[in-house]
Amino acid sequence: MSPAPGPRPGGRSARIQQAVHASTRKLLDERGRADITVPMIAADAGVTPSTIYRRWGDITELFADVALERLHPDASPRETGSVRGDLVAWAQDYLEEMSSPVGRAALRDVVMSADTLRSEDGTNQFKCATFCRTQIETILGRGEPVQGVVEHVIDHVVAPIIYRILFDLDPLEPDRVEELVDHALDAAVRV
Amino acid sequence: MSPAPGPRPGGRSARIQQAVHASTRKLLDERGRADITVPMIAADAGVTPSTIYRRWGDITELFADVALERLHPDASPRETGSVRGDLVAWAQDYLEEMSSPVGRAALRDVVMSADTLRSEDGTNQFKCATFCRTQIETILGRGEPVQGVVEHVIDHVVAPIIYRILFDLDPLEPDRVEELVDHALDAAVRV
Numbered sequence: 043m044s045p046a047p048g049p050r051p052g053g054r055s056a057r058i059q060q061a062v063h064a065s066t067r068k069l070l071d072e073r074g075r076a077d078i079t080v081p082m083i084a085a086d087a088g089v090t091p092s093t094i095y096r097r098w099g100d101i102t103e104l105f106a107d108v109a110l111e112r113l114h115p116d117a118s119p120r121e122t123g124s125v126r127g128d129l130v131a132w133a134q135d136y137l138e139e140m141s142s143p144v145g146r147a148a149l150r151d152v153v154m155s156a157d158t159l160r161s162e163d164g165t166n167q168f169k170c171a172t173f174c175r176t177q178i179e180t181i182l183g184r185g186e187p188v189q190g191v192v193e194h195v196i197d198h199v200v201a202p203i204i205y206r207i208l209f210d211l212d213p214l215e216p217d218r219v220e221e222l223v224d225h226a227l228d229a230a231v232r233v
Numbered sequence: 234m235s236p237a238p239g240p241r242p243g244g245r246s247a248r249i250q251q252a253v254h255a256s257t258r259k260l261l262d263e264r265g266r267a268d269i270t271v272p273m274i275a276a277d278a279g280v281t282p283s284t285i286y287r288r289w290g291d292i293t294e295l296f297a298d299v300a301l302e303r304l305h306p307d308a309s310p311r312e313t314g315s316v317r318g319d320l321v322a323w324a325q326d327y328l329e330e331m332s333s334p335v336g337r338a339a340l341r342d343v344v345m346s347a348d349t350l351r352s353e354d355g356t357n358q359f360k361c362a363t364f365c366r367t368q369i370e371t372i373l374g375r376g377e378p379v380q381g382v383v384e385h386v387i388d389h390v391v392a393p394i395i396y397r398i399l400f401d402l403d404p405l406e407p408d409r410v411e412e413l414v415d416h417a418l419d420a421a422v423r424v
Contacts, residue, residue, distance in 0.1 A: 153344045153399055171400040196401075197393035197413065204400070205392035208344055209362040214388075222388065229416055 061087040062094060066108045075105065075147075106155030106166040109148035113139075113170060119177050125185035129195065129223045132177060134216050137203050141213035149207065174200050191230040198226035252278040253285060257299045266296065266338075297346030297357040300339030304330075304361060310368050316376035320386065320414045323368060325407050328394050332404035340398065365391050382421040389417035 065086035069078045080101050084091040098104040119132045139145045152166045178195050182188075199222045206214050214222075256277035260269045271292050275282040289295040310323045330336045343357045369386050373379075390413045398404050405413075 150344060153341060167400045168402055196396070197405075198389060198416070201392040201396035202388035204396050205387070208399075209358045209395070210387075211359055225389070225416070225420055 058087075058089055058093060058097070062089060062097075062104070063108050063111060066104060070105075070108070070147075080104075102151070102155045103166075105151040109151040110166055110169055110173075112144065112148050113152075113173060119181050121184070125181060126223060126227065128181040128184065129178070129199070129226075130220050132181060133199050133203065133219045133223060136174070136177075136200070137214060137216060137219060140203065141207050146207060149204065153208070171196075188230050191227065194226040194230045195223070198222055198229060249278075249280055249284060249288070253280060253288075253295070254299050254302060257295060261296075261299070261338075271295075293342070293346050294357075296342040300342040301357055301360055301364075303335065303339050304343075304364060310372050312375070316372060317414060317418060319372040319375065320369070320390070320417075321411050323372060324390050324394065324410045324414060327365070327368075327391070328405060328407060328410060331394065332398050337398060340395070344399070362387075379421050382418065385417040385421045386414070389413055389420060 062083060065083050066078075069083060069086065078101070080094050081091045083101075083104070084094055094104065098107060119128055120135070122128050122131050140149060149170075152170050155166045175192060175196065178192050178200075182191055182195075199219070202222060203214055203219075206212070253274060256274045257269075260274060260277065269292070271285050272282045274292075274295070275285055285295065289298060310319055311326070313319050313322050331340060340361075343361050346357045366383060366387065369383050369391075373382055373386075390410070393413060394405055394410075
């Protein structure tokens with residue numbers, strides 16, 4: 043990661059973010075979203091409600107921000123010895139994580155956030171997609187470069203995982219993931 | 234459709250639904266979602282707010298209900314002379330509709346609705362997915378039956394269309410739709 047402009051890590055701004063995130067996660071573990079308010083989070087985190095409104099705009103944005111943090115493990119994708127194996131392992135982990143109750147709620151928070159305060163390529167939805175893309179690129183970078191594979195993995199592996207979680211009754215069967223990865227790799231070779 | 238139990242079409246219940254939907258659509262054309270309240274819709278539709286709360290639970294459910302109505306044209310999918318052609322035409326229309334501002338807002342309303350009042354297979358999200366499945370089945374029914382094609386069309390055509398609208402900066406290029414339909418048909422034959 044290149045050093046981002048803005049508040050330095052460990053500064054006041056980072057401490058506020060950590061405190062507000064921690065209070066939000068705590069309250070989310072204790073009760074339903076509909077019962078949580080900004081003043082409640084502010085009281086728990088020891089900040090004023092206006093600090094939260096100024097920084098996040100509204101509670102939906104804050105939920106999405108916390109959700110994104112949960113969705114972005116620092117871990118590098120597992121290595122299995124082959125690109126195909128790494129993609130299958132990553133996609134199975136991703137499916138498991140996103141189809142859990144926490145993952146589903148996080149996905150919905152991200153889709154629900156309006157992002158009125160951010161530029162288009164800074165939206166929470168796009169950050170979520172970019173996270174997947176980065177993980178996939180890391181894996182693909184371990185093998186021979188093939189043009190355009192990442193977009194095929196997005197369309198044929200990530201998209202069905204997410205679509206079925208958001209719209210269908212059941213998530214994909216983990217067994218299907220292998221088939222989808224093969225399909226994405228075939229599609230990339232054929233184009 | 235088999236005759237459903239419950240209020241007959243054209244009865245009081247249907248008239249209320251029509252009036253409330255029409256008022257919601259009118260208000261959505263005039264102003265942002267955040268500025269619309271249940272009492273505002275009730276006043277416009279000539280019903281009491283409690284009628285709306287009783288029937289829809291909350292405003293998010295009502296928005297989703299109106300959104301689903303917009304997403305479900307009565308029209309049968311266009312006929313082009315081949316199953317492949319019909320799938321491409323349907324998917325291109327679907328992409329165009331869902332990536333429009335009205336379509337995007339409708340998709341988000343469907344994902345956001347909590348469906349607390351409905352059984353699992355009656356959720357708005359599932360109704361949205363079922364609508365696609367029915368359209369695809371109609372098209373596939375025009376050709377030779379091939380086992381499992383509908384699920385491949387969901388995973389390889391519908392899912393990327395929706396994923397890219399919800400999470401990515403740009404929707405799919407309409408040209409890509411043809412390629413995705415071919416992938417789905419190939420995948421079905423290979424399994």
